[in-house]
Amino acid sequence: MRAASTQMGRFLNYRVAGWGTLLIVLGILPWFGISSNLTRLLFTALVWIIASVAWNLLGGVTGQVSFGFAVFYGLGAYAAAMGINGGLHPLAAFTISGLVAALASIFIGLPTFRLRGPYFAIATIGVSEAVRVVMTNLSFTGGASGYRIAEHGRFRPLEHYYTALGFSAVAVVISAWIHESKFGLSLQAVREDEEAAADIGVNPLKAKLMVHLLAATLTGIAGGVYARYAAYIHPQGVFGFHTSVAILLMPIIGGAGTVAGPVIGGFVYGLVQEELVAAFPQFHLLLYGALLIVIILFEPRGVTGWLGRLRGFIERIWRKSATASVG
């Protein structure tokens, strides 16, 4: 028992050390004179990571695949935009983003969580499209022509960068905690078998609503952080179907149901996406679609699964050569 707990402790320490190193590297990177373009790309990647980690809590850990996260991203973006225009401190505005998205998650979750699996997924497409149409026609948000944020003072890219870094660190900590906690176990139980989960005392609806709320809050904040940076948002962008698709593809490609997967997915998507769009306009999703097909057919754990296989392969070779040299 004791051996197991120290082993667990060592395992945790390795992981904490790994994440800490990543955080420090990303934290001091801007001081080494990286180009403003790279800062911008990293900022984009970090915002996507917040949303990707959030989606994974609902889609990966709890198994409720949603095509509707653009709703939270967009509501968060608009809430922050209006808050900042109303003279609020950005952090207060981001809090409102989270609260608005959380509120929306309850209104969306209560009816749609009566549905299972693919039916839930389809219902979320309907919800997000309906919200997009309404936002396109709503007059006080500027309708289809979008909404502009007027923030006074100089534009400071590093402030945006560190805001995104801070929130994505919070998101990863929440995700890691959920993966270790009893709450996370109950979510996994819901994913594997709702009836069995209910039999052992988990309330599936409550568990789903809670994790939906948490994921929506984080996604709303991501939308808010993006909106403040972009200074201009419009319904076809933040509420667009492609936003939902991006938020769904990142964690699945990285590895759904893991802590590291969504972060890897977000980094890859954030950094590669722009280059792909610049090189092949309109064509970039071909690669992601093909990747999604390959992942569904061969490796449900995505990139983390491939990395795990690679590690197993290297370890086998290493062990073989070790025994060979001993023999």
Place this chain on the structure above:
Amino acid sequence: MDAADFVNLLVSALLLAGIYAAMSVGMTIIYGVMKIVNLAHAGFLMLGAYYVLELHERLNIDPLVGSVLAFPVFLLAGMLVHWTLVKRIPVSDQPTLASLLLMFGLWLVLQNIGYLIWGSSDRSILTSRTLSSMHLGPITIPTVRVIVFIPAVCSLGLLEFVLRKTWYGRAVRALMQNRYAGRLAGIPVEKMARLTFGVGIGFAGAAGGLLAQLYSFSPDFGHGFLLRSFVIIVLGGLESFWGAAAGALVLALVETFSILVLPAGYQPAIAFSLLVLALVLLPGGIAGIFAKKHRWA
């Protein structure tokens, strides 16, 4: 609103319902036999539209004939997709997320192949009948709607005949009702699934060709119609052929008559809201209201 307006709206709703039924039937039949929610339906609708466009522009083939010609081509394409991709995911009695995401990935691929070949600008098919209309007293009907409505309904009638009277159709209906009993009765499930997937995709391609004569399209074409197809098959109780026809009628009526109470900008939201309402409130579809236990196949 006077009586003539009402009849006008009613006629256009009925004509729309015919197209909607033809559009969603491919999805219904695939769902019924394989329990796969075919998100790639949108991609095949789009490809069907471009197929008819290319035939029309290059070979000067009438779009109606083109739509009919789309069926065999898309049937083979569907069988190929089943053979290469779909049969590799585990068979299940319930629709699975794996199959949903697989078809979604395929949709992304098809859509972007569309962008690669045809670019992102809107295209449309113009024929001599596109802008003409028929007058029956006070009622005005666009000719092209009627001309598209006829093959749509004929194809549905043909499918219904096949499902009722042929060995293939009886096998399909058996598999819709109970996959395992069907297997025990000697139905080659794998082969039937492949053929059915082909038929479903064939209908999608042909329906795409018909829709292309009514609306302009881009590689993102199927998106709105995919959601409408969902509404229809959910309203229809997911695996019932006549249910889907009834669902198409309900959606067409609601969409057409909503113009009286809602601003036109909000109109697309109707289908999506109806989808959520139907999923949550009517798990058995329209057919489920009338017959709780009895299944219409």
